[in-house]
Amino acid sequence: MNLTIFPGGPLRGCVESPGDKSLSHRVALFAALAEGESCVEHFLVSGVTEAMLRSLKALGVAWELSDDTLRVYGRGLHGLRAPESVLDCGNSATTMRLLTGAVAAAGIAAVLDGSAGLRRRPMERIAEPLRQMGVDITTAEGGGAPLTLGSRPPSRRLSALDYSLPVASAQVKTCLLLAALAADAPTTLHEPALSRDHTERMLRGMGVEVETSPELAGYRVTLTPPKTPLCPLRGMLPGDFSAAAFLMAAALITPGSELTLPGVGLNPTRTGLLDAFRAMGGDIEVSNLREYLGEPVGDLKVRFSPLRGVEIAGEWVVRMIDEFPAFAAAAVFAEGPSVVRDAQELRYKESDRIGALCSELRAVGAQVEETPDGFILQGGGVRGGVVNPHGDHRLAMSLAVVGLASREPVKVLGAEITRESFPGFPDVLRSLGAQMTEAYE
Numbered sequence: 001m002n003l004t005i006f007p008g009g010p011l012r013g014c015v016e017s018p019g020d021k022s023l024s025h026r027v028a029l030f031a032a033l034a035e036g037e038s039c040v041e042h043f044l045v046s047g048v049t050e051a052m053l054r055s056l057k058a059l060g061v062a063w064e065l066s067d068d069t070l071r072v073y074g075r076g077l078h079g080l081r082a083p084e085s086v087l088d089c090g091n092s093a094t095t096m097r098l099l100t101g102a103v104a105a106a107g108i109a110a111v112l113d114g115s116a117g118l119r120r121r122p123m124e125r126i127a128e129p130l131r132q133m134g135v136d137i138t139t140a141e142g143g144g145a146p147l148t149l150g151s152r153p154p155s156r157r158l159s160a161l162d163y164s165l166p167v168a169s170a171q172v173k174t175c176l177l178l179a180a181l182a183a184d185a186p187t188t189l190h191e192p193a194l195s196r197d198h199t200e201r202m203l204r205g206m207g208v209e210v211e212t213s214p215e216l217a218g219y220r221v222t223l224t225p226p227k228t229p230l231c232p233l234r235g236m237l238p239g240d241f242s243a244a245a246f247l248m249a250a251a252l253i254t255p256g257s258e259l260t261l262p263g264v265g266l267n268p269t270r271t272g273l274l275d276a277f278r279a280m281g282g283d284i285e286v287s288n289l290r291e292y293l294g295e296p297v298g299d300l301k302v303r304f305s306p307l308r309g310v311e312i313a314g315e316w317v318v319r320m321i322d323e324f325p326a327f328a329a330a331a332v333f334a335e336g337p338s339v340v341r342d343a344q345e346l347r348y349k350e351s352d353r354i355g356a357l358c359s360e361l362r363a364v365g366a367q368v369e370e371t372p373d374g375f376i377l378q379g380g381g382v383r384g385g386v387v388n389p390h391g392d393h394r395l396a397m398s399l400a401v402v403g404l405a406s407r408e409p410v411k412v413l414g415a416e417i418t419r420e421s422f423p424g425f426p427d428v429l430r431s432l433g434a435q436m437t438e439a440y441e
């Protein structure tokens, strides 16, 4: 589907962000490892979470989805069944990396594979430390999927680990913490910067002893293997901050706009973009702070604002790792340049987000210089044009948002990819006042 966005607006109204993607992956999987029935509302029903649910079914886990309420009948830490066929993780690296940790803990044989895009993502970053724990795991040539895990006798526990992650990564951290549930002693991980801590919060809520503390060069997390079963999960998931990010950017750049976004997850390890937009002069109010499933949540009010460029580097990058496409969509309309450094990890996301973002922003007339670990983006607005999101849901949404304030329309090819994380994204924008056409050419 090709989506053409016409400049205009204003955008006005109130819209709920879809359920958080990271948390949806975790509740489905962690609930499967609990004993008893979990029930979670506002689950994200989308391409990437379908990959997780499908794989769980293949591992013998029963679940039911009714609208966005997910019920999972937990099988306990050692209850996963060896799958009869390859676990298809689709396009979802979160599914693959998290499932691998759970499969390793269960000690069952399994093969995990996925789309051509997923096969390009680096998997040695989980395989290498898992091997140190005694897991029999191989990656394909080049270090990607398919991943093949061998079985282990039920009596043999994994070896506890003391490991420093070369890059801050919540997916790697979570994979290893899940494996550590089946280790013979506490496991300690050291991260150079604190990646999203949803796993630590959720496991603690399920009764697992997980301690975190800052240390000289980053953060440390220690998990003690539990002696009692994991408690089931019950509650409501926050709206996804990373989905709300595109609506925030849309409101900030479209003159006359004012949007209310209720129930958005505001975990401080995820909200670097809020700080970036505010540093750029963005008018964003947070109210009604509360907690859902151990995660901070609030309502956002975002108004059109003249923006100025900003420089993002260091740990700030980790706190907004998924938000550079949304950030760039606003930064092209700011006054003055925006600079991103220390963000080389972006090259290993759903696309090479530095290369792809720079080439597509250039296609709409932006002046942008690509650097090895980021980019320098001149503000002042763009012309418009035809863009290719490189099979990346966040790039597609970012480029659609650019079309709201460009001088001419922006046509996003293959825009159905937005369904991976934000089903109904074009309809939401339309309901707020955006002008667009969809074509199946």
Ligand code: S3P
Pocket (backbone or CB within 6 Å): 021, 022, 023, 025, 094, 168, 169, 170, 171, 172, 174, 195, 196, 321, 322
């Ligand atoms: C995620 C962690 C991040 C993020 C991804 C989801 C998670 O990846 O980019 O969209 O749910 O743990 P890394 O942990 O590899 O940086």
